[in-house]
Amino acid sequence: xSAPERIPPRxxxxxxxxxxxxxxxxxxxxxRIREASNAALFCTVALDGRQxxxxxxxxxxxxxxxxxxxxxxxxxxxxxxxxxxxxGWGLVPPxxxxxxPYGEGMCQLWxxxxxxxxxxxxxxxxxxxxxxxxxxxxxxxxxxTALLVHADDERLRRLAVLDAVINxxxxxxxxxxxxxxxxxxxxxxxxxxNVEDKLRTLLWGWAGEPLTPEALGVxxxxxxxxxxxxxxxxxxxxxxxxxxxxxxxxxxxxxxGVHPEPGGDWPAIPWPPV
Numbered sequence: 001x002s003a004p005e006r007i008p009p010r011x012x013x014x015x016x017x018x019x020x021x022x023x024x025x026x027x028x029x030x031x032r033i034r035e036a037s038n039a040a041l042f043c044t045v046a047l048d049g050r051q052x053x054x055x056x057x058x059x060x061x062x063x064x065x066x067x068x069x070x071x072x073x074x075x076x077x078x079x080x081x082x083x084x085x086x087x088g089w090g091l092v093p094p095x096x097x098x099x100x101p102y103g104e105g106m107c108q109l110w111x112x113x114x115x116x117x118x119x120x121x122x123x124x125x126x127x128x129x130x131x132x133x134x135x136x137x138x139x140x141x142x143x144x145t146a147l148l149v150h151a152d153d154e155r156l157r158r159l160a161v162l163d164a165v166i167n168x169x170x171x172x173x174x175x176x177x178x179x180x181x182x183x184x185x186x187x188x189x190x191x192x193x194n195v196e197d198k199l200r201t202l203l204w205g206w207a208g209e210p211l212t213p214e215a216l217g218v219x220x221x222x223x224x225x226x227x228x229x230x231x232x233x234x235x236x237x238x239x240x241x242x243x244x245x246x247x248x249x250x251x252x253x254x255x256x257g258v259h260p261e262p263g264g265d266w267p268a269i270p271w272p273p274v
Contacts, residue, residue, distance in 0.1 A: 073190030133205020
């Protein structure tokens with residue numbers, strides 16, 4: 001299949017209800033996203049004169065994973081969107097589970113990225129400059145190492161909290177999508193919600209630091225929602241054990257009051273990191 005043709009960009013806020021458009025619109029495949037490890041198709045979706053670009057990941061195109069034997073990655077992608085919406089932070093693009101040309105799959109609004117935004121960097125020295133947080137040292141060739149840093153950015157900090165809640169095992173730099181209007185979205189949440197601690201992320205800059213008052217308030221509201229409508233919606237997307245584990249992670253974050261730190265039983269940073 002050919003590379004995706006260019007579709008005029010659309011803002012996430014351009015449509016009053018992008019989720020309805022994604023769920024009910026006519027889905028047309030335009031090309032394949034070759035960088036994806038599972039089948040990911042670039043599409044347009046149209047309904048009642050409205051059109052948007054989107055990504056469609058059919059369940060039939062998923063590769064089996066030994067540590068995610070139940071359910072499917074598409075359901076976890078939609079579950080991440082549901083949790084994000086419950087926080088009120090809007091960190092995941094509108095995402096639905098629907099039928100498509102290759103069967104049931106995840107359909108997510110396409111996000112146009114601002115190339116000017118700088119969230120990650122490699123710098124010389126032992127400590128980050130003001131406005132940056134250290135991730136760790138990375139080999140850059142010829143025996144040299146450099147300090148990998150991420151921006152000390154409120155949007156990233158919120159995303160770090162969301163990742164801790166959903167137990168995201170794959171927060172790479174390429175999964176961070178800043179937009180020209182100043183928003184930030186995270187994508188590719190198919191390997192989230194595992195019942196075991198598998199948090200792998202580049203956003204370790206706040207590890208061990210107190211959660212913000214805003215984050216604590218959001219987590220309290222999220223915990224209530226998990227015992228209500230949100231928990232019911234997750235029940236149709238991930239397993240009961242995974243939903244219960246999500247409640248337990250929120251409880252643990254509220255009890256500790258701090259951002260989690262890397263554990264010793266699982267690689268802390270995904271590979272490749274970007």
